[in-house]
Amino acid sequence: MSKSKDFLRTIVEEDLKSGKYKEVVTRFPPEPNGFPHIGHAKSICINFGIAKDYDGHCNLRMDDTNPTTEDTKYVEALKHAVEWLGFNWKDNVRFTSDYFPQIYNYAIELIKMGKAYVDSTNEEEMRSLRGTVTEPGRRSKYADRSVEENLDLFERMKKGEFKDGEHVLRAKIDMSAANMKMRDPLMYRIRHAHHYRAGDEWSVYPMYDFAHCLSDYIEGVSHSICTLEFENNRDVYNWVLDTLGLSLRPYQHEFARLGINYTVMSKRKLLELVNGGQVNGWDDPRMPTIAGYSRRGYTPESIRNFCDQIGIAKANSMVDVAQLEFCIRDDLNTKVPRVMCVLDPLKVTILNYEGTEELNASYYPEDVPKEGSRQIPFSKEIYIERDDFSENPPKGYFRLTPEQPVRLKHAYIITCKEIIKDSDGNIVEIKAEYSPDSKSGQDTSGIKVKSAIQWVDIKEARKVEVRVYDRLFKDEAPQGLEDVNPDSLHVIKNAFIEPAVITQKPDERFQFERQGYFYADPVDYTDVKPVFNKIVGLKDSYAKKKNTVEITPKPQAKKVQIDGEVVAMSDTEQTLFDKYTNELKLNSEVANTLARDEKLSSFYEESLATLNSPVNLANIVSNEVARELKEKQINELKFNARQIAALVKMIDDETISNKIAKQVFEEMVKSGEEPIKIVEAKGLIQISDPSKISPIIDEIIEKNPDNVTKFREGNTKLLGFFVGQVLKATGGKANPKVVNELLAQKLK
RNA sequence: UGGGGUAUCGCCAAGCGGUAAGGCAUCAGCUUUUGGUGCUGACAUUCGGGGGUUCGAAUCCCUCUACCCCAUCCA
Numbered sequence: 001m002s003k004s005k006d007f008l009r010t011i012v013e014e015d016l017k018s019g020k021y022k023e024v025v026t027r028f029p030p031e032p033n034g035f036p037h038i039g040h041a042k043s044i045c046i047n048f049g050i051a052k053d054y055d056g057h058c059n060l061r062m063d064d065t066n067p068t069t070e071d072t073k074y075v076e077a078l079k080h081a082v083e084w085l086g087f088n089w090k091d092n093v094r095f096t097s098d099y100f101p102q103i104y105n106y107a108i109e110l111i112k113m114g115k116a117y118v119d120s121t122n123e124e125e126m127r128s129l130r131g132t133v134t135e136p137g138r139r140s141k142y143a144d145r146s147v148e149e150n151l152d153l154f155e156r157m158k159k160g161e162f163k164d165g166e167h168v169l170r171a172k173i174d175m176s177a178a179n180m181k182m183r184d185p186l187m188y189r190i191r192h193a194h195h196y197r198a199g200d201e202w203s204v205y206p207m208y209d210f211a212h213c214l215s216d217y218i219e220g221v222s223h224s225i226c227t228l229e230f231e232n233n234r235d236v237y238n239w240v241l242d243t244l245g246l247s248l249r250p251y252q253h254e255f256a257r258l259g260i261n262y263t264v265m266s267k268r269k270l271l272e273l274v275n276g277g278q279v280n281g282w283d284d285p286r287m288p289t290i291a292g293y294s295r296r297g298y299t300p301e302s303i304r305n306f307c308d309q310i311g312i313a314k315a316n317s318m319v320d321v322a323q324l325e326f327c328i329r330d331d332l333n334t335k336v337p338r339v340m341c342v343l344d345p346l347k348v349t350i351l352n353y354e355g356t357e358e359l360n361a362s363y364y365p366e367d368v369p370k371e372g373s374r375q376i377p378f379s380k381e382i383y384i385e386r387d388d389f390s391e392n393p394p395k396g397y398f399r400l401t402p403e404q405p406v407r408l409k410h411a412y413i414i415t416c417k418e419i420i421k422d423s424d425g426n427i428v429e430i431k432a433e434y435s436p437d438s439k440s441g442q443d444t445s446g447i448k449v450k451s452a453i454q455w456v457d458i459k460e461a462r463k464v465e466v467r468v469y470d471r472l473f474k475d476e477a478p479q480g481l482e483d484v485n486p487d488s489l490h491v492i493k494n495a496f497i498e499p500a501v502i503t504q505k506p507d508e509r510f511q512f513e514r515q516g517y518f519y520a521d522p523v524d525y526t527d528v529k530p531v532f533n534k535i536v537g538l539k540d541s542y543a544k545k546k547n548t549v550e551i552t553p554k555p556q557a558k559k560v561q562i563d564g565e566v567v568a569m570s571d572t573e574q575t576l577f578d579k580y581t582n583e584l585k586l587n588s589e590v591a592n593t594l595a596r597d598e599k600l601s602s603f604y605e606e607s608l609a610t611l612n613s614p615v616n617l618a619n620i621v622s623n624e625v626a627r628e629l630k631e632k633q634i635n636e637l638k639f640n641a642r643q644i645a646a647l648v649k650m651i652d653d654e655t656i657s658n659k660i661a662k663q664v665f666e667e668m669v670k671s672g673e674e675p676i677k678i679v680e681a682k683g684l685i686q687i688s689d690p691s692k693i694s695p696i697i698d699e700i701i702e703k704n705p706d707n708v709t710k711f712r713e714g715n716t717k718l719l720g721f722f723v724g725q726v727l728k729a730t731g732g733k734a735n736p737k738v739v740n741e742l743l744a745q746k747l748k
Numbered sequence: 749u750g751g752g753g754u755a756u757c758g759c760c761a762a763g764c765g766g767u768a769a770g771g772c773a774u775c776a777g778c779u780u781u782u783g784g785u786g787c788u789g790a791c792a793u794u795c796g797g798g799g800g801u802u803c804g805a806a807u808c809c810c811u812c813u814a815c816c817c818c819a820u821c822c823a
Contacts, residue, residue, distance in 0.1 A: 164821085
């Protein structure tokens with residue numbers, strides 16, 4: 001649990017601490033128009049996870065405002081996905097469609113306020129009136145309709161008096177807004193369609209932008225978490241709630257959606273796979289759907305863990321599928337029984353063995369703290385994996401060869417005596433001999449083997465079907481069907497497994513020793529015809545080494561960045577720039593910053609009138625003041641130019657250090673207090689007396705012997721560490737220049 | 749092109765002016781009757797590029813670049 005907090009949890013914590021909300025309420029709000037995939041899992045883990053972490057609650061809400069795409073079967077799949085992942089929603093499942101009456105009333109309220117109007121422009125014209133990203137839009141002629149007319153029209157829209165598309169209800173915001181979403185967004189459209197839940201009651205349906213924020217509000221949601229593509233919609237979200245005067249309301253926060261390499265996540269592309277027959281339905285074990293992972297054998301824990309590991313941020317990213325595979329291996333490693341299964345059988349006859357015996361074997365290796373064992377039948381004729389014998393072994397081969405004995409796991413050591421081939425030269429059988437005194441657990445043979453391999457007794461083994469999956473796409477960032485891997489499914493009809501797996505059924509998931517993790521297919525498995533899905537292979541450093549092709553070292557060409565052209569200065573800016581560099585001796589960068597920004601230059605000039613310290617003044621104005629002026633006007637600032645001059649005066653006098661000056665500045669930004677008062681009140685006067693600083697340094701040096709050694713060994717960047725420690729100990733008041741000098745002497 | 753975002757190791761990702769966390773992947777070594785697991789170690793003199801401010805910058809300022817989102821009566 002030492003994991004650092006993500007930005008959402010940081011926000012939630014702050015909001016709880018500040019008392020903005022008493023309780024955190026989140027929601028998972030999918031539209032029930034498709035099957036949930038692992039991207040939904042991320043969202044589920046975030047929303048339910050945050051609610052759980054802060055003792056709040058999370059609702060499951062179907063965002064079902066579009067009657068033409070939604071269906072009950074998706075509602076069920078979504079509910080099941082949340083449950084499968086191990087989360088509980090508060091009370092019943094919510095439906096935006098249940099809020100239709102309330103949402104409708106809010107629309108009426110907006111009309112009455114003159115903030116919404118019925119527009120009867122056709123679709124095409126509306127698009128052209130909306131303008132483009134660079135050109136402002138124009139309002140339609142219907143925007144001036146009276147409140148009464150709007151009310152009347154809207155009611156008749158609801159009653160079903162108009163055809164689809166004849167009218168819409170729009171918010172009256174700003175047709176020239178830079179944010180396209182704010183150009184009088186649509187709030188209602190006419191849809192004469194049957195809603196899977198609301199039936200035929202409604203002829204008008206609210207749009208996402210209107211319904212979502214209100215649904216969040218109605219449910220008392222505090223943190224409305226969604227993906228990055230809704231960033232632009234946030235302004236509408238806020239506009240609706242603010243205009244309606246709804247207080248104690250939710251705020252929207254966005255995170256980056258999940259991408260995994262060799263995988264597609266879009267509903268449309270997933271649907272193409274299903275419809276195109278590339279996979280066998282939504283729950284095909286190769287699909288990145290919850291149903292697919294579940295059928296494949298992934299555990300809810302592993303998916304949750306994965307969502308935890310990848311973190312939450314705002315950068316678009318592509319997670320390596322290896323991270324997911326690690327999670328399922330990691331989970332199953334400590335849980336699942338080990339059994340023996342031969343996928344590609346090669347017959348071995350043990351010439352010197354007669355009769356049969358039962359070998360006792362634990363289901364779990366020593367490092368897994370679980371109990372349980374079974375009997376494994378053993379006799380003269382067994383199967384081993386074809387891969388585990390090599391007539392002409394490559395270097396570093398640990399398994400059975402004509403010269404090299406091998407242990408049969410849980411049984412005896414065997415040695416190859418004869419290789420039987422068919423007329424084509426294919427190996428069909430191995431004749432071997434066993435060492436009677438090499439029995440597992442009581443080996444006195446003294447024979448050293450390099451490896452222990454899995455095997456099954458031919459007579460007692462059960463035939464099983466094993467489905468081995470490879471990644472669905474051959475491209476790391478697949479675009480569509482053209483990138484599908486044609487060999488993503490291998491069905492092995494004649495694999496052989498030890499009988500206890502079928503008769504004892506110690507679990508549903510197994511590790512087939514040395515091969516990977518497998519899952520009894522929940523749909524097709526029967527005792528008569530057992531079917532197993534391969535969940536994931538074991539890590540295989542031998543196969544990896546073998547397959548290592550000399551990858552041509554990429555040319556590592558350091559990417560050259562081309563600098564764009566800087567906009568030329570205007571004449572006035574140029575004059576100012578010249579004055580700053582020539583008369584005031586500012587460096588060109590600072591002069592440039594100041595000269596190009598009218599707010600900054602005027603602020604600077606004003607401060608200069610009070611104090612003749614052009615360079616220091618310029619520095620603080622072009623750096624610190626610039627930050628405050630980015631989104632504000634000068635008259636919105638709590639401090640003024642005279643106060644900045646007073647602050648700089650103290651730096652010039654060496655009353656305070658630059659570091660303290662920044663601290664004082666922060667305070668001025670917040671309170672507008674006089675800098676001198678702040679310095680006095682907080683006792684921030686700089687300590688430059690070496691005799692006061694010296695003992696503190698001694699103490700720090702004494703407390704950090706390791707770092708002192710490292711420093712003396714040449715790790716000079718540690719000087720910063722020591723300076724930091726001393727400054728921390730003095731509340732930032734020590735004169736850093738003095739500290740540096742002293743430190744350099746003492747650490748020598 | 750206006751606006752809104754984002755850039756830290758091969759892939760994720762912390763970091764909020766004072767020693768560049770952690771996970772995955774990779775590579776070594778030890779352990780091992782799974783070429784698994786476990787353990788140990790290695791793996792960013794540097795944070796998209798360039799400048800500036802500072803004793804000190806991934807963090808503050810300026811500037812450039814690249815990528816993502818927005819002009820559905822979808823969500």
